[in-house]
Amino acid sequence: MALFDKPLEELKTYLPAREEPADFDAFWAGTLADARQFPLTPTFAPVDVGLQTIDAFDVTYSGYAGQRIKGWLLVPRHLPQPRPVVVTYIGYGGGRGFPTDWLLWPSAGYAQLVMDTRGQGSAWQRGDTPDPETDGGNPQFPGFMTRGVLSPQTYYYRRVFTDAVRAVETALSHPAVDHSRVIVTGGSQGGGIALAVAGLAPALLDNAVAVAMPDVPFLCHYRRATEIVDTHPYQEIVRFCKVQRDKIDTVFNTLAYFDGINFAARAQAPALFSVALMDDICPPSTVFAAYNHYAGPKEIRIWPYNQHEGGQSYQAVEQVRYLAQH
Secondary structure, three states, rough: OOOOOOOOHHHHHOOOOOOOOOOHHHHHHHHHHOOOOOOOOOEEEOOOOOOOOEEEEEEEEEEHHHHEEEEEEEEEEEOOOOOOEEEOOOOOOEEOOHHHHOOOOOOOOOOEEEEOOOOOOOOOOOOOEEEEEEOOOOOOOOOOOOOOOOOOOOOOOHHHHHHHHHHHHHOOOOOEEEEEEEEEEOOOOOHHHHHHHHHHHHHHOOEEEEEEEEEEOOOOHHHHHHHOOOOOOHHHHHHHHHHHHHHHHHHHHHHHHHHHHHHOOOHHHHHHHEEEEOOOOOOOOHHHHHHHOOOOEEEEEEOOOOOOOOOHHHHHHHHHHHHOOO
């Protein structure tokens, strides 16, 4: 893989016009108000996986429509509480796995809440949360990108982003968590979800997010992504539109309610992004579109010769340093 997107100097100033529905804010305010009609009812069941320095809890809480969402809470055992908390969202196809998969942040002194992604967790890491919603019988291309895509009311990521906001509320409900130090993060799909939560936080989450760290974020600048790469998951949208030729405008009208660049324009927390310049899954221009629209203080780490793996452990070191500064 070689460089295929815009030159870096152009990427640094790339600021595409946002396709934002007039009722974007009202849509999300109504969506979260509906979800909050159901009690959060978080549970934290201790689990013993043999860790000597970390307490692990099997988490369950009410997400979209009161549907029960799974997760993990990991808390450093021998440090004073409350602790800052890193709320972590997972890449496309993955689930929460096991507590032993998530040792970095509690080892660095942070509490960590890992949200299971509804309906996923069978591609590369196991998950435990179903997606019981239907999309009204609409067609979809296999995967999640076109599930319910003919309406923002039924679109899959309406449920996921709602679950993600409720995950922050769940973390805040635990006595081990410092309410003033909430970090949201994730890679790829997880980065896109973290960006959505950061964008919703100022108006709809009592500004609870103190830091955001979207890593090679997915779910940004959909239209450009579908036009310049032929890889999945964006290819799911392409394949759907290739067959459903008369529904293209409807599809992109729905996606505008879930575009990371629209959330970025509302986010206020300090943020650390990352981008890989040879990434043919989440093209660099889609990441820079979100980064350049991001309204809060921001930094970005650029990995010139990497694809969608991005900085991996190098980026983890950057994130640990960044949080130490904040």
